[in-house]
Amino acid sequence: MRSSQAMDSALGDALRALIASDADSESKLPPGVGIDAATPIGGGSISRTLLVESGRRRCFVKLNDPGLLDMFVAEADGLQALAACPALRVPRVVGHGRAGGQAYLVLEHLRLQRLRDDEQVAAAGRSLAELHRISGPQYGWHRNNFIGSTPQLNAGQAGWPAFFATQRLQPQLALAAAGGYRGRLIAQGERLVENLADLFADHRPRPSLLHGDLWSGNAAIDEMGTLALFDPAVHFGDRECDLAMSELFGGFPEGFYAAYREAWPVPSGYAQRRTLYQLYHVLNHLHLFGSGYLRQAEAMIASLLAEIGH
Secondary structure, three states: OEOOOOOOHHHHHHHHHHHHOOOOOOOOOOOOOOOOEEEEOOOOOOOEEEEEEEOOEEEEEEEEOHHHHHHHHHHHHHHHHHOOOOOOEOOOEEEEEEEOOEEEEEEEOOOOEOOOOHHHHHHHHHHHHHHHOOEOOOEEOOOOEEEOOEEEOOOOEOOHHHHHHHHHHHHHHHHHHHOOOOOHHHHHHHHHHHOHHHHHOOOOOOOEEEOOOOOHHHEEEOOOOOEEEOOOOOEEEOOHHHHHHHHHOOOOOHHHHHHHHHHOOOOOOHHHHHHHHHHHHHHHHHHHHOHHHHHHHHHHHHHHHHHOOO
């Protein structure tokens, strides 16, 4: 086996057996074919990633500590949910498990490129609108999952403000307090939670299927020009959450948003709610990456409180 990083034999055996038994594969492996190459590749800050080649098969493999298998199980669950949208390309889940002292997730390897071509960018915006048209009975998800490496709570609720308060803002404020961030951030954050319903007086979104962590690093175009999504944190929620997150760290080309709005206009008041939805991710970055996000979080909370007169 060619590899620039040695692979534990137990892990190699487990991956070979999983790939060989993949019932949905169009490229069956004959008996005795092993792992030809396992090449480390970039693209992830949480897990180690490999391109694994076996016969004619190419798979994308994520590896992490064995105690983090549930993170991979949650990711597989989210990918399978996104795959229900025919307008998207989503890497097919081959399987997951533990072997050789590591947890692993094996996915179909996709050949991807960035969103650049104007026509493909517009088509991608329309595809996201199609994803959001998939609706659920309530806000939340059938299981908790992860936003980055942070546990994300998804207990179902009938009301969107209550869901966002209890399943999004309060857990992040608790993490901030546990991390030693006190004073203004927590006091004003709690006040925002108490008055959150004021931001939704005229906005009652349907529970749309969301990617949940939609930024440019988690989206691309496949070889057919179709929007490809991966690394999800899925749940049913306000579709504006995906739009807001996508604008937080650089965003997509403007043609993406124009095509989305043409396919499904965004309600008035989005600019205000965008700050709220982005706050969740800024607080998570505060938890994951430290105090460099503190001032931004405090300013966002202050802006939202000013908007609602508190």
